[in-house]
Amino acid sequence: MADAALPAPIPRPKGLVWLLAISAFLVFSTWGASLAPWAFEMPRAWQVPFAETLSRFVKWLLNDASFGLFTFAELTRFIAAILDAPYRLVLAFLSSGSPEAGLPPMSWIGVTGLAAIAGHRAGGAPLALLIAVCFGFIAVFGRWESAMVTLASIVIAVPIGIAGGLAIGILAHRSRFIARAIIPVLDLMQTVPVFAYLVPILILFGFGPVAAIVATLIYAMPPMIRVTMLALSRVPAEIVDLGRMVGCSEPQMTWRVMVPAAKDALMLGANQVIMLSLNMVIIASMIGAGGLGFDVLSALRRLDFGAGLEAGLCIVALAIALDRLSQAFAGLKVNPATGGTWLSRHPHLFAGLCLLTLTYLAGLVWPWVETFPVAWEYTTGDFWSRVMREINVTYFDALEAIKTTLLLNLMIPVKRFLIDLPWLGVAALLAFAGLQLSGPRLALLTGSLTVLIALTGLWEQAMTTVYLCGVSVMFAMLIGVPIGIAAAERNWLWVGTRTVIDTLQTLPSFVYLMPAVMLFRVGDFTAMLAVVAYSVVPAIRYTVLGLRGVDSGLVEAGRAMGCTEGQILRRIKLKLALPEIMLGLNQTIMFALSMLVITALVGTRDLGQEVYIALTKANAGAGLVSGLCVAFIAIIADRLIQASAARMRAGLGLADGGRHES
Amino acid sequence: MTMKRKAHYLLGVAAICAALPAGAQESTDPIRLTLHDWTGQLITTELMGEVLKAANYNVEYVQADYLAQFAGLETGDLHVAMEMWETTGREAMDAATATGKVVVFGPTGMKAKEEWWYPIYMKDRCPGLPNWEALLEPACAEAFSIPETAPKGRYLGGPVTWGGFDDERVDALGLPFEVIHAGTDAALFAELESAVQREAPIMLWVYAPHWAPAKYEGEWVEFPEYSSECYNDPSTGINPDLAYDCGKPFGEIWKVGWAGVADKWPGAAKAIEAFTIDNDDMGAMITKVDLEGSTVSDVVAAWMAANEATWQGWISQ
Numbered sequence: 020m021a022d023a024a025l026p027a028p029i030p031r032p033k034g035l036v037w038l039l040a041i042s043a044f045l046v047f048s049t050w051g052a053s054l055a056p057w058a059f060e061m062p063r064a065w066q067v068p069f070a071e072t073l074s075r076f077v078k079w080l081l082n083d084a085s086f087g088l089f090t091f092a093e094l095t096r097f098i099a100a101i102l103d104a105p106y107r108l109v110l111a112f113l114s115s116g117s118p119e120a121g122l123p124p125m126s127w128i129g130v131t132g133l134a135a136i137a138g139h140r141a142g143g144a145p146l147a148l149l150i151a152v153c154f155g156f157i158a159v160f161g162r163w164e165s166a167m168v169t170l171a172s173i174v175i176a177v178p179i180g181i182a183g184g185l186a187i188g189i190l191a192h193r194s195r196f197i198a199r200a201i202i203p204v205l206d207l208m209q210t211v212p213v214f215a216y217l218v219p220i221l222i223l224f225g226f227g228p229v230a231a232i233v234a235t236l237i238y239a240m241p242p243m244i245r246v247t248m249l250a251l252s253r254v255p256a257e258i259v260d261l262g263r264m265v266g267c268s269e270p271q272m273t274w275r276v277m278v279p280a281a282k283d284a285l286m287l288g289a290n291q292v293i294m295l296s297l298n299m300v301i302i303a304s305m306i307g308a309g310g311l312g313f314d315v316l317s318a319l320r321r322l323d324f325g326a327g328l329e330a331g332l333c334i335v336a337l338a339i340a341l342d343r344l345s346q347a348f349a350g351l352k353v354n355p356a357t358g359g360t361w362l363s364r365h366p367h368l369f370a371g372l373c374l375l376t377l378t379y380l381a382g383l384v385w386p387w388v389e390t391f392p393v394a395w396e397y398t399t400g401d402f403w404s405r406v407m408r409e410i411n412v413t414y415f416d417a418l419e420a421i422k423t424t425l426l427l428n429l430m431i432p433v434k435r436f437l438i439d440l441p442w443l444g445v446a447a448l449l450a451f452a453g454l455q456l457s458g459p460r461l462a463l464l465t466g467s468l469t470v471l472i473a474l475t476g477l478w479e480q481a482m483t484t485v486y487l488c489g490v491s492v493m494f495a496m497l498i499g500v501p502i503g504i505a506a507a508e509r510n511w512l513w514v515g516t517r518t519v520i521d522t523l524q525t526l527p528s529f530v531y532l533m534p535a536v537m538l539f540r541v542g543d544f545t546a547m548l549a550v551v552a553y554s555v556v557p558a559i560r561y562t563v564l565g566l567r568g569v570d571s572g573l574v575e576a577g578r579a580m581g582c583t584e585g586q587i588l589r590r591i592k593l594k595l596a597l598p599e600i601m602l603g604l605n606q607t608i609m610f611a612l613s614m615l616v617i618t619a620l621v622g623t624r625d626l627g628q629e630v631y632i633a634l635t636k637a638n639a640g641a642g643l644v645s646g647l648c649v650a651f652i653a654i655i656a657d658r659l660i661q662a663s664a665a666r667m668r669a670g671l672g673l674a675d676g677g678r679h680e681s
Numbered sequence: 682m683t684m685k686r687k688a689h690y691l692l693g694v695a696a697i698c699a700a701l702p703a704g705a706q707e708s709t710d711p712i713r714l715t716l717h718d719w720t721g722q723l724i725t726t727e728l729m730g731e732v733l734k735a736a737n738y739n740v741e742y743v744q745a746d747y748l749a750q751f752a753g754l755e756t757g758d759l760h761v762a763m764e765m766w767e768t769t770g771r772e773a774m775d776a777a778t779a780t781g782k783v784v785v786f787g788p789t790g791m792k793a794k795e796e797w798w799y800p801i802y803m804k805d806r807c808p809g810l811p812n813w814e815a816l817l818e819p820a821c822a823e824a825f826s827i828p829e830t831a832p833k834g835r836y837l838g839g840p841v842t843w844g845g846f847d848d849e850r851v852d853a854l855g856l857p858f859e860v861i862h863a864g865t866d867a868a869l870f871a872e873l874e875s876a877v878q879r880e881a882p883i884m885l886w887v888y889a890p891h892w893a894p895a896k897y898e899g900e901w902v903e904f905p906e907y908s909s910e911c912y913n914d915p916s917t918g919i920n921p922d923l924a925y926d927c928g929k930p931f932g933e934i935w936k937v938g939w940a941g942v943a944d945k946w947p948g949a950a951k952a953i954e955a956f957t958i959d960n961d962d963m964g965a966m967i968t969k970v971d972l973e974g975s976t977v978s979d980v981v982a983a984w985m986a987a988n989e990a991t992w993q994g995w996i997s998q
Contacts, residue, residue: 226752226758411875618864621864634746
């Protein structure tokens, strides 16, 4: 890393220079408006019509782009057809059956049993039980058919995401050129809101589940690629050398040496693909995937909070089952059994197949085996609506007072301040920060991205975005870091906290957004609550990760020198965990930005709203431009925070795994 | 549930057997009808779909966004959209029909109504209602205010994408109101539910056919009647300098679809064109689903049993 080149005692960021720069910025912002009005509001003549250009490009791509033998649209339609065939098969298997042949789908008992048997194979009886409970939960709440539709698209999307991510990651690992080219693309894939590219995808891949699967892949694949690149580069040099010495060919090197050596890290990537695919369920249902996401949306349109929550929790149950299952398979030691018959070597596979066949046949005779009987279903009915009513009638005035105070004293002043800032000043300040934290390259990047945002003419919406995310991230960190500190020390608390944050990450935010509207009306405050609820997750997770990673020897040394617990926490643990906490901050910002599209649904006027408007008007260009502005904000924040975290790590002597040396 | 599914398989088999003699020139490919996310549309679509099934067509329902679906209708991925509201979908509909790839199958017979709406208890606090001029009174506007907008009243408009020209209307009529846009209609009605529970002031955009006007007692504000001149010509209407000094238009709800439907399934296209239903029938069905907990399928089946002569007429041309 570049940090190694820095002199041992890092010169602290020169306080005086920063002071001067910020004062100059504030002076210019306050009194510069009359001198240079163009620096405050980008003159219309300077704005570049990116949206029209992009729209024209997309149109060309769809109608005219050709590779000689076939057009681009034919290529994408071909891909769609390839994806569609296995999807239909899985869907028929799990949900629709085959009406033409008069065949029903697999029995609910068979599918649950099969998942539980897979759980038993990977994690023994406890996991089998957990999975059976998750699937049973779905059946009891009457969501079996929707859940199977969702599961069918997950079953198609996840393997493609994992295999594709692995392949691209390997290519990028082999070729520096591909790696360089792919990293900015990954940044965009992860930060451009999904709504921004939905319209082109719908046109290219056709309407329906396949387009939803493609959108899911774009969203869920990047972590797998990143993890693959990182994991392969971390394979110990000795193993690689050994492979060379025994004369492995290139493919053997990759598949027999590198990939197995990096397996643990790769499984983490696979896990992320599963979780992110389930995050997409709601958005996918808006463009034709149906399933649980549709149940959530339609329940909330009727203001049936109970049904919305039930369907949302079924998504969580599905996520937990798949997540735990994939983690257990990752931890499994593969030792192929030899000898014996096929049957004795594969008892789980055999049991699963038997169960499926038997329940299927039984389902043809007894309907309750095939479909979960309605009489056994349970629903919370209007219980949650009544709870909401109670809270609404009793506490509305108190909540309104809190909300008004926060809005008037914090949120609105921050919003006014940010919107009034000159774009030129902001660009200069961000470039200065880049220069101080890293060097001219970062300065050029942050400065030019800021100017680009201003050139699109979306400056005000961009600053509203910064304001909404900034305030939310502040609250998320204020809540998340203390919880993380408390949970890192106490195992029982961490177990509970983990369940809560896993739920927050997979429960569609729509489920709590609409009750929040009832209590706080539409507007920025409600949007902020939803953003905080979602982005508090990484704030907690990374704080715990950082604190738990602190070298216990150092803590012992501190204790031996007579530090109190408070001193150990402040002077040793938090200080050493700071780089991880900074990474948590980084992720909190990313999560907050990714919620913008959802908050557009409660009437914010930021970039998320622009993306949403473009989607509903099928304006591909405008959507992409607003989406790219969000991505630019994310990239600026990400690079600046990473640069300052790298400095901090160097300052603590932690550069490049130097934790053990200190 | 099971019985119904079994019936579907049988129907599917029957369809294959019956399709050949019924219409030799008609395609057996599925006709894809789009489903959106409000109950009325689900009922209209399933009604059409079940009628087509009864005429031995292969029918498939596809979930699709209300406006984004036009991309699919143009390419022929999707075939029929049963509810395109004059009031919210006109712009997208015109853009799509201009390509020549999408055609209008005529009106559904339902009329869309959209206007400013208030719960009935607000009439005591602003006695001049439903006449819009009552809203000009400062005391009346204050009755509709919240701390952030006081002394102006607060009007909760639809999502920005619905259009509706409410900001312009407030300007042109000089109403002391602030327009706040909800992001989705779920948010719109969540606020209404909350306000009604507390009998709190609220003025918002409500449309019909919808369950809300059936569930809550209230009235629409009566603005000067809409005319296209009022929207396009500033000099018409109460305010000589500004347009939009009148209420919102009532509008047809149209059926639209892929231009190729008439060639591929000529009989189905005729049936789709013949389909009509009125606001009262639809309002009753929506109420049954959203407020009384019936399923869409049951409500549709009940309507079909009661109105067999009507829908037989659509398919027997």
